[in-house]
Amino acid sequence: MQELIEKYNIKKLFYKRYFEENAKQRLRMEMLAFLLFKNGRFINPMKKEEFLKTYVKEEIENFYKKKELNIPQIEFCITTKCTLKCKDCCALIPKFNKYKHINMSFEEYKLYLDRILENVNSIRHFVLLGGETLINQDLAKMIEYTCNLEKINIVELITNGTMKFPNDLITELKRNNKKVYVYISNYSVNSELQSILKHQQQIIDTLKENNIKYQMAENREWVREMGFADTPSDKITTEERMHFKCFRTQCNQVLNGYIDICSKAATARELNLLDIKDSVDIVNSWDLKEDLINFYQNDYIDGCKYCILSSEKIMPAIQEKEEI
Ligand code: SF4
Ligand code: SF4
Numbered sequence: 193m194q195e196l197i198e199k200y201n202i203k204k205l206f207y208k209r210y211f212e213e214n215a216k217q218r219l220r221m222e223m224l225a226f227l228l229f230k231n232g233r234f235i236n237p238m239k240k241e242e243f244l245k246t247y248v249k250e251e252i253e254n255f256y257k258k259k260e261l262n263i264p265q266i267e268f269c270i271t272t273k274c275t276l277k278c279k280d281c282c283a284l285i286p287k288f289n290k291y292k293h294i295n296m297s298f299e300e301y302k303l304y305l306d307r308i309l310e311n312v313n314s315i316r317h318f319v320l321l322g323g324e325t326l327i328n329q330d331l332a333k334m335i336e337y338t339c340n341l342e343k344i345n346i347v348e349l350i351t352n353g354t355m356k357f358p359n360d361l362i363t364e365l366k367r368n369n370k371k372v373y374v375y376i377s378n379y380s381v382n383s384e385l386q387s388i389l390k391h392q393q394q395i396i397d398t399l400k401e402n403n404i405k406y407q408m409a410e411n412r413e414w415v416r417e418m419g420f421a422d423t424p425s426d427k428i429t430t431e432e433r434m435h436f437k438c439f440r441t442q443c444n445q446v447l448n449g450y451i452d453i454c455s456k457a458a459t460a461r462e463l464n465l466l467d468i469k470d471s472v473d474i475v476n477s478w479d480l481k482e483d484l485i486n487f488y489q490n491d492y493i494d495g496c497k498y499c500i501l502s503s504e505k506i507m508p509a510i511q512e513k514e515e516i
Contacts, residue, residue, distance in 0.1 A: 457495025
């Protein structure tokens with residue numbers, strides 16, 4: 193591997209954020225496709241490291257020789273509206289109020305997704321989320337459209353499990369049940385949420401009845417959300433954030449026509465909480481492919497410079513008591 197790194201003079205951060213992350217997501221999705229949909233081949237978990245090495249090499253050759261660009265992971269935030277108001281929401285969703293909410297229409301969704309796909313060869317891990325994703329009335333259409341795209345192999349739909357699934361959505365999920373799966377957040381340890389989570393068993397039963405694959409998140413603690421500092425820290429590189437402090441540097445998010453490093457940075461840009469200049473402008477970019485490559489090569493990300501990270505463990509989904 194060192195030979196290839198030297199041959200192409202690959203910067204350490206670009207290697208980690210782009211080549212290694214693509215290899216990880218490719219392997220993860222292959223294993224998931226076999227586990228959930230019985231698609232593809234069985235990969236022995238004991239041989240993961242071997243596969244990863246091969247995939248990183250292929251990714252490097254494909255980038256430099258074939259000029260291929262693959263997106264490791266991207267989340268489309270299709271609504272900032274939510275059924276919950278979690279104090280420690282890692283996307284700072286409660287900071288959106290009724291005048292500022294963003295609800296992506298199907299036309300906007302198609303425009304952003306088509307523009308991205310025109311410029312890349314594949315998206316390894318594609319996620320639809322919110323806010324609460326099911327609030328968006330165009331969700332079924334979005335699922336239908338995305339499941340017909342060859343450059344996306346698996347679609348993950350994240351929900352907080354508070355809303356019943358409407359019939360049109362069940363129909364699309366069932367029709368595409370070899371490509372899409374539902375990921376349900378798990379806040380059951382928080383007894384205060386019992387009444388709002390009352391539909392959860394019914395949701396699971398409906399998914400099972402319709403042969404729609406789903407996964408339930410582990411019931412685990414959250415970490416305290418600390419927001420942003422007033423002044424930037426120029427000492428912490430994105431690489432350090434990535435490896436020592438924050439796994440979310442890989443959770444790149446589309447919100448209102450821009451791609452940001454994560455949902456927290458996207459909210460900060462959208463609500464002008466910070467002066468974020470390094471977002472990728474999907475619609476107005478002159479060369480989106482080049483902008484995406486620069487995005488993966490950027491050593492310092494504006495949002496990360498201001499971001500305060502905490503390791504304090506807390507109960508999941510503690511609710512805000514007052515209106516913002
Ligand atoms: S953590 Fe999830 S459920 Fe809670 S406010 Fe944020 S988006 Fe909504
Ligand atoms: S802004 Fe950067 S450091 Fe903060 S959560 Fe997002 S990726 Fe992590």
